[in-house]
Amino acid sequence: MKVLVTRQIPERFIEDLKTVADVEMYHEKLKAMPREELLNESQDADVVITMMSDQIDQEYLDHCPKLKAVINLAVGYDNIDVDYARDKGIIVCNTPDVLTETTAELGFTLMLVTARRIIEAAHLVESREWKGWEPYLMAGKDVYRKSVGIYGMGSIGTAFARRCKGFDMDIMYHTRSRHEEAEKELVAKYVSFDELLKTDYVVCTAPLTKETENIFNKEAFQKMNDDTIFINIGRGGHVVEEDLLEAVQNGEILAAGLDVLRQEPIKEGHPFLKEKNIVVLPHIGSATVETRDAMIQLCVDNAKHIVNGEEPKTPVK
Numbered sequence: 001m002k003v004l005v006t007r008q009i010p011e012r013f014i015e016d017l018k019t020v021a022d023v024e025m026y027h028e029k030l031k032a033m034p035r036e037e038l039l040n041e042s043q044d045a046d047v048v049i050t051m052m053s054d055q056i057d058q059e060y061l062d063h064c065p066k067l068k069a070v071i072n073l074a075v076g077y078d079n080i081d082v083d084y085a086r087d088k089g090i091i092v093c094n095t096p097d098v099l100t101e102t103t104a105e106l107g108f109t110l111m112l113v114t115a116r117r118i119i120e121a122a123h124l125v126e127s128r129e130w131k132g133w134e135p136y137l138m139a140g141k142d143v144y145r146k147s148v149g150i151y152g153m154g155s156i157g158t159a160f161a162r163r164c165k166g167f168d169m170d171i172m173y174h175t176r177s178r179h180e181e182a183e184k185e186l187v188a189k190y191v192s193f194d195e196l197l198k199t200d201y202v203v204c205t206a207p208l209t210k211e212t213e214n215i216f217n218k219e220a221f222q223k224m225n226d227d228t229i230f231i232n233i234g235r236g237g238h239v240v241e242e243d244l245l246e247a248v249q250n251g252e253i254l255a256a257g258l259d260v261l262r263q264e265p266i267k268e269g270h271p272f273l274k275e276k277n278i279v280v281l282p283h284i285g286s287a288t289v290e291t292r293d294a295m296i297q298l299c300v301d302n303a304k305h306i307v308n309g310e311e312p313k314t315p316v317k
């Protein structure tokens with residue numbers, strides 16, 4: 001069987017897999033496999049380990065007659081047409097659980113960094129413009145004891161809420177279905193989407209689906225308070241970026257911290273680059289060495305199970 005890995009991962013992870021399958025790996029670490037090459041190399045593959053930057057759409061799935069499984073190195077799988085894969089009997093796997101705490105931690109960091117204007121403050125020092133102490137120099141907004149509205153209370157949202165509890169925050173959430181454990185453990189309160197928008201920190205941790213796409217739009221930002229800080233660790237597609245920019249520039253909200261954008265990497269000249277109240281990170285939610293190791297290992301384990309005719313460990317249900 002042939003297993004294709006669409007990005008370079010450390011050799012040590014695939015040594016074992018190589019004893020049971022032919023493993024082919026794209027030679028680039030930084031660059032996604034060009035579409036043509038991806039299609040060509042996948043045509044005779046039985047299993048493919050993909051990245052978020054690979055579009056696994058109908059054209060791709062129709063192009064690969066032998067394909068048994070697509071294993072995505074991410075918890076999100078909005079780059080994959082899961083319904084179409086299912087219709088064709090192709091298994092889709094992701095990497096849940098192993099990245100939960102790390103991703104929540106990045107989200108919490110981004111909330112603190114944005115609230116306390118850390119990036120702006122560090123730039124002030126770097127640019128030699130720091131002239132001395134002033135009563136309101138880089139004065140930000142408190143986090144402790146403020147209200148937080150978590151959109152999407154899956155495992156990452158819950159891990160985020162647990163950190164909020166440590167800061168004595170008033171935790172609210174909105175999600176498709178209620179999460180009674182979180183309500184009990186974290187004293188989190190289920191609220192309507194509109195109520196969620198009224199909190200000090202609105203935090204998106206949801207997966208991107210047809211229902212959640214563009215949910216943070218002009219109407220949503222207008223309902224927020226003028227000192228709300230918006231944090232997104234979900235997907236860029238949740239946010240209408242022009243509407244967010246307008247909301248920040250017009251003072252309809254205070255600031256935003258984004259780990260994800262509609263188009264990654266950010267395009268030269270993107271207006272967010274000039275807006276000091278919008279902090280953008282390069283999609284690093286799960287980026288710690290420990291967690292990336294665990295995610296890669298899980299993908300390889302899933303591939304091995306499939307090659308051996310066993311149930312994969314983490315199929316998308």
Ligand code: GLV
Pocket residue numbers: 073074075076077099285286
């Ligand atoms: C990262 O965004 C992931 O889905 O794992």
Ligand code: GLV
Pocket residue numbers: 113114115116117118119120121255275276277278279
């Ligand atoms: C946000 O307030 C920032 O620019 O750091």
